[in-house]
Amino acid sequence: MNFFNNQKKLTVFDRVVLAVNVLAGLALMFSYLAPFINPRYFWLVGMAGLGYPFLLPANAIFVIFWLFRRSRWVLFPVVFLVIGLPWVSQNYGLKNFCPLSSNPPKENLRVMTYNVHGFRALDKVIGTPVPDEMAGIIHSSRPDIVAIIEFNSIKADQGAIYRSLQRSLGLNHYYFKPHENDEWDSTGIALFSRFPIIRSGFVAPSPQAPETEAVFVDLSISGKVTRVYGIHLQSVRFGFAQHKFLKQLRPLNRGGVKEIGIITDKLRTAFSRRSHQVELIKAHMRRCPYPYLVMGDFNDTPMSYSVNRIGEGLTNAFAEKGSGAGITYHRDFMPVQIDYIFTSKQFEVLSYMVVGKKLSDHFPIVSDLRMR
Structure with a gap:
């Protein structure tokens, strides 16, 4: 059984969402460059880096939207998110939480x-x-x-x-x-x-x-x-x-x-x-x-x-x-x-x-x- 509905055409609302999705996805990609580009030479990339906490969940929401619509356009935000996986652990702690010891060893x-x-x-x-x-x-x-x-x-x-x-x-x-x-x-x-x-x-x-x-x-x-x-x-x-x-x-x-x-x-x-x-x-x-x-x-x-x-x-x-x-x-x-x-x-x-x-x-x- 094919999950995606190939026969369904994009509505006007879908097209508007897709346009916003494209912009949000490109902005997220731009934010991935912020750690590498010196803002002294291109300061806008620094602004994109500041936007990462908003752009990441925005693209995740688009994944949910396109899944709900059973549309192949879901691959678009998924690709943007997968490309940025190495940066997730720098922004969100995903490893086992280790609380401070109440009686740590002297060393x-x-x-x-x-x-x-x-x-x-x-x-x-x-x-x-x-x-x-x-x-x-x-x-x-x-x-x-x-x-x-x-x-x-x-x-x-x-x-x-x-x-x-x-x-x-x-x-x-x-x-x-x-x-x-x-x-x-x-x-x-x-x-x-x-x-x-x-x-x-x-x-x-x-x-x-x-x-x-x-x-x-x-x-x-x-x-x-x-x-x-x-x-x-x-x-x-x-x-x-x-x-x-x-x-x-x-x-x-x-x-x-x-x-x-x-x-x-x-x-x-x-x-x-x-x-x-x-x-x-x-x-x-x-x-x-x-x-x-x-x-x-x-x-x-x-x-x-x-x-x-x-x-x-x-x-x-x-x-x-x-x-x-x-x-x-x-x-x-x-x-x-x-x-x-x-x-x-x-x-x-x-x-x-x-x-x-x-x-x-x-x-x-x-x-x-x-x-x-």
């Missing part, structure tokens, strides 16, 4: 990265400081090493903040490199460690990437040296008006068209700057003589050039042991994964978890590792 290494939004609560225009609550989240995860992104310290009481975090976290060694300084406070990346720091530094910016924010520490772990990078790639820097527009998504008017133009321009600028930054960071990583891991806020999705450029030759902790969509940024209308943990091949990933606590605009992520 395991638990690492964590958390963008704390300057220790400000998300539900305020001018956020209420919540460092104790955020430190509590970190403490309950019991990391050996944590990268705190957008760490903010008041200069007048800087030492007290460090001592407080050291007491609450039990991580006695730290390195903080301010990225932004003013008269009152400093903001940047702080790396806290249970292990002694034998060397620390940062990736020097270049004229093409003056805002590069990447720091590292070399740690003495069981007599061996391991390097840990903490990075914060270029933010899109949406203002209040853009966040409000994306959250409400009202019908377009003149103001809405203006906001779309501003959003597009900010995205294009961020794509280009991140591409410069990842080249600097990748060059620094290639010169590293030790096993290393890199974690932080990449400000880009799994279908992006910057994430895949950093991840070349490395192990993605989420792809190895993650579950579901791995969402780490939950603001606006489109929650996405933009925080990552990558390791060199000397490490085995044992577990991965997104800590679903909404204090910052980011969720912290934690992974257990073991040296091979």
Whole structure:
């Protein structure tokens, strides 16, 4: 028995659906190119990569539609989906979920990265400081090493903040490199460690990437040296008006068209700057003589050039042991994964978890590792 109805002609509605299916399929194919093409030269491909979380389920819906219609056109979206199968595991955790151990062996290494939004609560225009609550989240995860992104310290009481975090976290060694300084406070990346720091530094910016924010520490772990990078790639820097527009998504008017133009321009600028930054960071990583891991806020999705450029030759902790969509940024209308943990091949990933606590605009992520 032939499942497909060969005698049935396409209705006008079918033809409209087919046209939309063709466009959605081609857009999905375009998104598959985003990890390979530097958006500095062709920024539209970066936009296609951002659309992947919508384009993938859209094509799956077309499969269901054409199956219901018993039409051979079902092969069209099926082919597009099959071509992109290698990318599914980068965006959705499909392997066996391995929860964090409550009592991990001493030889395991638990690492964590958390963008704390300057220790400000998300539900305020001018956020209420919540460092104790955020430190509590970190403490309950019991990391050996944590990268705190957008760490903010008041200069007048800087030492007290460090001592407080050291007491609450039990991580006695730290390195903080301010990225932004003013008269009152400093903001940047702080790396806290249970292990002694034998060397620390940062990736020097270049004229093409003056805002590069990447720091590292070399740690003495069981007599061996391991390097840990903490990075914060270029933010899109949406203002209040853009966040409000994306959250409400009202019908377009003149103001809405203006906001779309501003959003597009900010995205294009961020794509280009991140591409410069990842080249600097990748060059620094290639010169590293030790096993290393890199974690932080990449400000880009799994279908992006910057994430895949950093991840070349490395192990993605989420792809190895993650579950579901791995969402780490939950603001606006489109929650996405933009925080990552990558390791060199000397490490085995044992577990991965997104800590679903909404204090910052980011969720912290934690992974257990073991040296091979």
